[in-house]
Amino acid sequence: MSHLISLKDVLVKKDKRMILALDDLVIQEGSSCAIVGPNGAGKTTLLMCLSCLEKMNAGSIFWRGKLVGRDISKHDFRRKISVVFQQALLFNMTVFDNVAYGLKLRNCSRKEIAGRVMRSLEYFGITDLAKRSARAISGGEAQRVTLARALALEPEILFLDEPFSSLDAPTSEKIILELKETIRRTGTTILLVTHNKLEALNLTRDIIVLESGKKVQAGDIAHVFQHPATEFIALFSGIDSVLSGTVVESRDGMVGVKIADRVVMAVGDFAVGCYVLAFIRPENISLSLDAISASSAKNNFPATVLDCIPVDYYHKVVVNCGFSINSIVANPTVAQLQLKTGKQVFISFKATAVHLVST
C-alpha cells in the first residue's frame, strides 16, 4: 500500500486555543480508518484539514507525496476526494441533480452523468427518489443521497464526518451495511469520524484516537481495543470497569495492584509504588454462586450484586468485591443463578484479562 494522504506538523488554533497539533499522520491507499475521541478532541478539525476545508496555522498536507497548495492546487486536490458531513447538506434541487452536481462541475458528459448517478443511487436502493425534490425526502433517505452523491464522484478517498449520528439506530445500521458493501465493491479508502464503536468496527480496520488535539494511539482497531492506552479508549472499546490502584508487588512479568482493599493480579512490568489504571473487559469476568478453587484465574473474590441491568440478550451485572466492577451475563444464566441486587456471588478473572496503564 502506498501513502495516499499524509500530514506533517499540523497546528490549528482558534481564539488562541490549540485545537489540533499533529506531528505526522499517514493514510494508506485502500485503508479504512476511524478517527475517535471525546468531544472537542479535534476529530472534525482533522478531517477538515485533511480535506483542505480548514485553514491551518501551520503544517502541510501531502497527496501522493505532492504538497497540496504547491505541487497540486487545493481545488484539484478536492476533486480527488469526497466529504460527507453529519448533516445531510442537500441542495434545493432534485435528488438526481444533487448527485449529479459534482459530476457537472467536472464537465462529465450527460450520458456519463446519468450512468454514474443512477449506479450510485442503486448502491443505496434509492433510484425511485431520483426525480423527487431533495426537500421532500426523509432524514435517512437524505443521508443515503449524500453518500450516493459522494460516491458518484468515484473519489480516491471518502471522508465521513459522523454521517449516521442524526439517524435512528435501525436506519443507520442499514445504511452502514449498504455503505460497507459499496466500499467493498469500489475499494475506496475511507476516513470516518465517529463516536460509535459499532460504526468503527463495521466500516474500518484501523483507528486513530485523538485527545485534546493530539494523537494518543493509532493502529489496528482490534489491537487498540485490546490494549487501550487511555481511559477514553478503554471506555470507547466497551471496557466499563476502569479501576485505579497502586502496584504493591512485581515479579516475573506479574504485578499485584492494590485496588481498594483487594490485590488484583495482572500481567505487566511496573515498579512497586507505581500508580496504574486497570482496564477489565466485562466479558472476561466470570460469575458463580460458589468459589471455584480449581480455576486457573489468579483473581477470585467474593462479591455482592449491586445491580442487574437487562441489555438486549444479556444482563449487565454490577458487583462489589471491595471495588465496583461490571460483568455481562447471558439472560438464561441470570435466571439460573437468580441474580438480583444483594445476592452473594463469587467473581473470577485471569491476570491476562487485566490491562494496566501507568497514570
Place this chain on the structure above:
Amino acid sequence: MDLIIDGLIEAIRLLWNGNSEVFAITWLSLKVSGTATLISVFLGVYTGVTIALSSFWGKRAVVVLVNTCMGFPPVVIGLVVTIFLWRSGPLGNFGLLYTPTAIIIAQTIIAAPIVTGISIAAINQLPEKLRLQALALGATRLQMVWLLIREARLPLLAAIMAGFGGVISEIGASIMVGGNIKGHTRVLTTATAMETSKGNFELAIALSIILLLLMIVVNSVLTTIQMKGR
C-alpha cells in the same frame, strides 16, 4: 364622502381612457425605479454575499452599518445627492441634477442597503457547512457562491421586492433630486403629492391606484417565482 367617490370615478375614467400624461408618468416611474432596483440588486447581492462569506475585523460593525442604512431617511439621501450633483458640488460638472438619472442615483442609494442587508441575512441563514460541501464536491469559489445564491433565492427575491417597494413608493429624494419637472422627472409619487396639494384629487387618486397596482403586479410576479422555487 362625495369627494372620495367622485375622485374614484374620475380616476377610473382617466385610467380607462388611457390619459397620456398618466401613462408617461407611470412609464417614467417604472423605468427609474426598475433601473434603480436592478442596479441595487447587482450591487446589494454582490456586497451582501461578499460580507456574509468573508471574515474580517470589524465585520459586525459593517453589518450594523448596513442594517442602519436600510432605514436611512430618503430625504437625507436626497439632500446628500443634491449637494453632490449641485452645479458647484463635487459632481456638478455632469449636469445630472433634475434628471431621471439623478432620481436613479438617489433611489439606488436607498435600495442598495436594503438588498445588501437582506442578502447578508439570506446567506447567513443557510447551513454553515453548505459552503464547505460545495467546495468538497469540487466547486470553485465562484461556483460555490453561485450555488449559495441559488440556494438563498427565496429570501433574495424578498430583497428585490423590498428594494423595489422602497424606491417606487419613495417621494422625498425623488422630488429633491428630480425636481418634479412635468414630462421630464415627474414620477407617480411626486405627481400624486403635487396634484393633492393643488386639490386635484381625481388625478391624485388615479395615480395612487396605479402605484398600488404596480406594486401588486410586481410583487405578485416575484411571489409566484418564490413559491415555485420552494
